[in-house]
Amino acid sequence: MLLFLARRIGLMLITALCLTFIVFALTNMPAKLTTLAKTQAGGRLTDAEVQSWIVENGYGGPLLTRYGEWLGVLPGWVREENGEVVRGRCVDLYDDVEAAGDRCGLLQGEWGYSTRFQGEVDSLLGARLGATGVLMLWVLIVMVPMALIVGVLAGMREGSRTDRALSTFAIASTATPEYVSGVLFIALLASSTVGISPLLAEWGWIEGRVLFQGNARSAMDDITLSNFTLPVLTVALYGMGYVARITRASMTEVMTQQYIRTARLKGVSFPKIVLQHALRNALIAPFTVIMLQIPWLLNGVVITEVLFSYPGFGWTLYEAAINNDIELLLASSVVAVVVVLVTQLISDIGYVYLNPRIRIS
Amino acid sequence: MDPLSWFEILARVAQQLLPVWVALVVTYAVSIRFKRKLGLYGKLFDSTVGMIGFGIVMFWLFAALFADLIVTHNALSQVSGMRNAVPGTPLRDPGELYPYYLFGGDALARDVFSRMIMGAREVLRIAPFAAMISFMIGITLGLPAGYFGGKLDTGLTFIANLVLAFPVILLFFLLVAPEIQETIIPTVMAGVLFIVPILFVTVLLNARFFTQPGKRNLYVGVVLLVGAWAYLGLVFNADPSGLWSMSPNILNVFVAVVFVNAPTVFRIVRGITLDIKTRDYVAAAQTRGEGPWYIMLWEILPNARGPLIVDFCLRIGYTTILLGTLGFFGLGVSPESPDWGSTINAGRRLLTVYPHPALVPALSLMSLVLGLNLLADGLREESLKD
Numbered sequence: 113m114l115l116f117l118a119r120r121i122g123l124m125l126i127t128a129l130c131l132t133f134i135v136f137a138l139t140n141m142p143a144k145l146t147t148l149a150k151t152q153a154g155g156r157l158t159d160a161e162v163q164s165w166i167v168e169n170g171y172g173g174p175l176l177t178r179y180g181e182w183l184g185v186l187p188g189w190v191r192e193e194n195g196e197v198v199r200g201r202c203v204d205l206y207d208d209v210e211a212a213g214d215r216c217g218l219l220q221g222e223w224g225y226s227t228r229f230q231g232e233v234d235s236l237l238g239a240r241l242g243a244t245g246v247l248m249l250w251v252l253i254v255m256v257p258m259a260l261i262v263g264v265l266a267g268m269r270e271g272s273r274t275d276r277a278l279s280t281f282a283i284a285s286t287a288t289p290e291y292v293s294g295v296l297f298i299a300l301l302a303s304s305t306v307g308i309s310p311l312l313a314e315w316g317w318i319e320g321r322v323l324f325q326g327n328a329r330s331a332m333d334d335i336t337l338s339n340f341t342l343p344v345l346t347v348a349l350y351g352m353g354y355v356a357r358i359t360r361a362s363m364t365e366v367m368t369q370q371y372i373r374t375a376r377l378k379g380v381s382f383p384k385i386v387l388q389h390a391l392r393n394a395l396i397a398p399f400t401v402i403m404l405q406i407p408w409l410l411n412g413v414v415i416t417e418v419l420f421s422y423p424g425f426g427w428t429l430y431e432a433a434i435n436n437d438i439e440l441l442l443a444s445s446v447v448a449v450v451v452v453l454v455t456q457l458i459s460d461i462g463y464v465y466l467n468p469r470i471r472i473s
Numbered sequence: 474m475d476p477l478s479w480f481e482i483l484a485r486v487a488q489q490l491l492p493v494w495v496a497l498v499v500t501y502a503v504s505i506r507f508k509r510k511l512g513l514y515g516k517l518f519d520s521t522v523g524m525i526g527f528g529i530v531m532f533w534l535f536a537a538l539f540a541d542l543i544v545t546h547n548a549l550s551q552v553s554g555m556r557n558a559v560p561g562t563p564l565r566d567p568g569e570l571y572p573y574y575l576f577g578g579d580a581l582a583r584d585v586f587s588r589m590i591m592g593a594r595e596v597l598r599i600a601p602f603a604a605m606i607s608f609m610i611g612i613t614l615g616l617p618a619g620y621f622g623g624k625l626d627t628g629l630t631f632i633a634n635l636v637l638a639f640p641v642i643l644l645f646f647l648l649v650a651p652e653i654q655e656t657i658i659p660t661v662m663a664g665v666l667f668i669v670p671i672l673f674v675t676v677l678l679n680a681r682f683f684t685q686p687g688k689r690n691l692y693v694g695v696v697l698l699v700g701a702w703a704y705l706g707l708v709f710n711a712d713p714s715g716l717w718s719m720s721p722n723i724l725n726v727f728v729a730v731v732f733v734n735a736p737t738v739f740r741i742v743r744g745i746t747l748d749i750k751t752r753d754y755v756a757a758a759q760t761r762g763e764g765p766w767y768i769m770l771w772e773i774l775p776n777a778r779g780p781l782i783v784d785f786c787l788r789i790g791y792t793t794i795l796l797g798t799l800g801f802f803g804l805g806v807s808p809e810s811p812d813w814g815s816t817i818n819a820g821r822r823l824l825t826v827y828p829h830p831a832l833v834p835a836l837s838l839m840s841l842v843l844g845l846n847l848l849a850d851g852l853r854e855e856s857l858k859d
Contacts, residue, residue, distance in 0.1 A: 127631075127638055135647065143652035280522075283850060287843035289794045291801045291817055292835040298821075299828035306828050326825055407640070414642045415801065419821065430802070433646035441643070448640045 120460075124453040128446060135445045136179050139438045145171050148436045152227055170201055182224065182442065184217025205232075218446075224439030228431055233443045237428065241447065243332060244413060244424035247343060251409065255348035255355070256402060262352070263359020263398065268386050270364045279360065285353030290415040294346040302326035302342060328422035343420045347412045351405050355398055362397040366390045396466045403459035407452040477561030477573060486575055486586065492539040497531055513782070516855040523851015529844025533837075537594040544587035545571035548811045551582040557827045558582075579816070579830035580823060588811040589833050595812035596841070599723070600792040603730045607792075608785060609670040610731070611738025616769040618739070619746025630743070633736035641733055642798065648729040649805040659725045663708045666731055671700035680767040726805040730795050734788060741784055745777040752776075779856040786849035790842040797838050813838045 138144070149165040150157055157165065166172055170189040173181075180186035181201055188201030190212045197203060202211035205222055216222045223233035266278035288296075300307040301324045309322040325339045366372065367390055375385050414426035421427070425447070432440040477485065487494075508515035517523040536543060546552070554565045555578035562574050576585040618626040636644075653659065674696045682689035706717025707724070719727065749755065750773060758768045799805050800814020808815070813834035820831025 127635055130635055131638060135643070138647040138653075141652065141656060143655055144650075147652060279850075280847075283846045284843055287790065287846050288839050289797060289842075291797060291814070292839045295817060295821060295824060295828075295831050295835045298824050299832055303825040303828060305826055322825075407638075411641050411798075414640070415798065418802075429640070429643060430646075433643065445639070445643060448643065449638050452638045 117457075120453075120457050124450070124457075127453065128449045131445055131449050132442055133179060135442055136182065136438070137175060139436055139441055140171065140175060140178070144436050148227065148438070151435060168199070170199075180217075181215075182217050182439070184215050184219035184222070186215065186217075187213050188216050223443045226432070226437050226440040228435040228437040228440060229428075233440050237425070237440070237443055237447065240423065240425045240428045243422070244417070244426060246335065247340075247347070247413065247417075247422065247424055248406070248409065250340065250344045251347045251351070252402075254344055255352050258348070259352045259355035259402075260359055260395070260398060262356040264363050264386070264391065264394065266356070267360035267363025267394070268367060268390070270367065275360075279357070282353040282356040282360070285349050286357070287353075288349060290346050290350055290412045291419060293349050294342070294416060294419045297324075297342045297346060298326040326420065328417075328420040331422060343416050343422055346416045346419070347409060350412055351409050355401055355405060358401045359394065359398045363390065363394040366394045369393075396463065399466060400459040400463050403455045403462065406455045407448070410448060410451065474563035474572065476559070476563060477575075479561075482561045482575055485573065489543050489545060489575070489586075490536070492542050493532060493535040496535040496539070497528065500531060501528075513852065513856060516858070517848075517851055520851040520854050522847050523855060526844045526847025526849070526851055529840055530848055533593050533841045533844070534597060536590055537597040540590045540594045543590050544584075545573075545575060546584040546587045548587045548591040549583065549809055552578070552584075553582065555582040555584075556580065557823065557830070559827075560585075560829055576833050577827075577829045579820060580827075585830050585833050588816055589813075589837050591811040592813045592816060592834055592837065593841070595810060596793055596796055596838075599727060599730070599796060600789050603727055604734065604785060604788045604792050606666065606670055606727075607731050607734035607738050607788065608781070609673045610666060610735040611742050612774065612781075613669050613673045613676075614735075615739040615742025616746055616773065617765075619743040620750055620765060620769050620773070626743070629739065633739050636732065636736045637740075641795070642802070644733060645729055645799055645802070645804055648732070649725050649799060654721050654725050659721070659728050660708060662728045662732065663724055666728060666735075667704055667708055671696070671704065674700070676766055677770050680764065680770050722805050722807065726796070726799055729799070729805070730792055733795060734792060738784070738788070741780070742777070745780060746773055749773045749776055779853075783849045783853045783856070786845050786852065790845035790849075793838065793842055793845070 145166050146162050148171075149162045149169075152169075153161070153165050168191065170191070171178070173189060177186060178189070181188050188203075188205075190200035190203070191198055197209050197212040200212045202214045202216040203209055205211075205216055205225060217224075221234075223237070225231070226233050226236055229236055262278050262282060266275045266282070269275060301309060302322050303309060303326070304313075304321040309318070312318045312323055313321055320338075323338075324342050326342065328339050328343045330336075331339045331343075372385060372389055375389050376382075380389070410426070413424065414429055416422070417424045417426035418430050425444070428440065429444045429448075431437070432444060504511065504515065505518050508518045517527055552564060552570070552574075555562065555574055557580060558574050558578040560575065560577040562577060564570060564572055564574065574584050574586070576589065579585055579588070614629055618629045647653075648658075648662075675693055678692045678696060679689060682692060702712065703717045706712025706715075707719050710718055710721075712718060746769070754776075755768060755772055758772050763772070796812065797814035797817070800810070800812050800816070801818045803815060803818060806812055806815050816834040817831050817838075820828075820834070824831055
């Protein structure tokens with residue numbers, strides 16, 4: 113088990129290194145740096161001014177050296193004028209001229225400086241991840257029970273009318289990406305001119321003008337039913353169908369097993385068979401799928417946070433990407449890779465732990 | 474003129490879609506008549522779910538094909554006074570034009586209905602081909618990885634997992650940008666990715682016919698010739714006849730979508746190959762002395778077709794979703810483009826006041842993907858029956 117863990121963690125480190133290097137190389141292409149210089153220094157720069165901005169801000173060195181600086185294995189860049197240190201990677205970060213020539217990268221715990229948000233990446237990303245964590249928590253609270261209930265109800269009597277209806281619903285939900293369901297929800301529930309909100313307002317059932325809000329920015333301070341329902345539903349809906357279909361497949365397989373037939377012949381009631389005999393065995397496969405679903409939900413989170421302007425991790429990733437905020441993007445990709453690989457690890461371990469046939473052998 | 478009622482709008486839309494209805498009726502009549510002779514495709518018409526899914530997919534396919542007959546206005550032209558017009562609004566001064574905006578006008582006073590139809594064409598021009606190329610790449614790499622195993626398998630699996638560990642959206646932002654289009658990266662990636670299908674078909678035919686050199690030389694020669702022609706046109710935009718060409722931003726989008734899809738296909742094919750290579754008929758072929766590529770392509774691949782066909786339908790749907798995502802973030806498409814993703818993106822700014830410009834493409838995209846998923850479900854059900 114320890115060897116397995118060590119190998120997985122080693123693989124994770126190599127993957128993270130490769131990925132961050134690719135991100136680093138793609139964000140540091142000359143054309144991208146020119147765009148960055150123009151957005152940062154503002155307005156119309158001549159080509160020579162762009163070049164001098166790139167050199168002055170430490171983007172001039174060779175790619176590999178600067179990747180090493182970001183990792184913290186090479187000393188940070190330093191710019192001297194008349195023999196005096198004026199700027200440098202570590203000088204800017206610590207605001208201390210003495211730090212010139214030190215190493216200050218990932219290994220030293222420095223994630224760098226965000227050019228888009230003008231702040232340190234680690235504190236910024238920490239707050240944003242917290243916000244997304246809350247969103248994800250609610251998504252899982254809504255998605256998992258709903259998916260399991262739909263899957264189990266559909267799978268317990270294969271081919272029945274309930275099965276047909278619920279399976280179609282599950283398929284429909286996998287066919288509705290976040291940018292479609294978000295638009296539908298906003299038009300239906302969060303518009304003061306169309307959908308059901310004007311009707312409800314006219315009847316006096318709701319106090320405000322709309323049932324739910326189409327903008328979740330206020331959820332940063334105070335999460336309410338009105339500002340958080342739609343983003344949560346939007347993310348949960350797309351992920352739900354897939355988990356429900358896996359649960360259904362797993363449930364139908366379990367229901368054909370010998371021990372279920374034995375229990376039926378013994379005269380155990382149907383609800384009891386489902387709850388006591390079938391359910392536990394049927395939930396092993398969905399567990400792994402739910403864990404693997406989390407990194408996939410991350411994409412949905414980006415779309416949803418942009419659509420509802422909820423400043424979480426996804427929104428930050430979007431802002432960093434359109435502004436070519438190199439160090440923020442690198443940190444975001446590290447986070448994303450860690451999320452992907454950790455959930456894979458948990459799902460592997462959980463699968464072994466939940467399945468006695470594998471655990472004991 | 475008065476605005477149209479909802480009933481009149483639907484009636485007029487149905488009338489505009491007449492070519493689609495005719496084509497659908499003909500397709501269904503012919504297919505159901507000969508369904509016993511059509512193999513898996515014919516069996517599809519035994520399953521209600523499959524038939525509904527197939528119907529929706531064919532609806533959009535015919536709509537894209539006959540788009541020029543269906544549209545009421547030019548998808549790019551603006552008509553004064555029609556900004557954000559509600560569905561069924563009559564044109565102020567129609568002249569030669571169709572007198573109504575059936576599904577209303579968008580924020581730039583363009584006809585939403587015509588843009589929806591032209592959007593179908595944009596989507597269906599890329600999605601199936603991107604899915605097909607992804608499949609060829611996934612198969613060409615997945616078969617040897619599963620069959621030979623060892624270092625090759627470890628290496629390819631590592632690369633596939635590397636791509637899959639990337640958040641798709643970050644990858645899109647990195648790969649599909651105007652700055653990237655100016656560099657050599659998309660061309661290089663297209664050069665590598667598009668050579669795989671040619672290799673695939675060449676090896677496929679060579680493995681089958683190498684005992685009959687005459688036939689082999691003819692088939693492989695034709696494939697190489699057509700392949701090289703298409704390759705020059707698509708990758709380098711250097712086809713002298715201009716039949717094969719792709720604008721740089723479409724190429725960029727295409728490459729990014731293929732790049733995201735291929736590793737998943739690779740994993741599926743590799744998994745199936747690992748399973749099938751333990752079967753008796755593979756052992757029999759090995760004993761006969763068949764070469765590894767013959768076994769992979771003519772023994773294992775045909776027996777893996779069921780799950781692969783099902784996944785192919787799902788993958789076209791997923792590719793459609795990915796294209797929509799690209800459009801939603803305004804990546805890789807021209808701002809005027811009527812594709813559904815960018816139309817949704819353009820419409821969401823005024824969503825709470827004028828929802829129709831965003832709702833129409835959103836529902837279209839959803840219905841196309843739903844149709845593909847239902848079709849896949851029907852195919853799965855029918856292919857499990859034998």
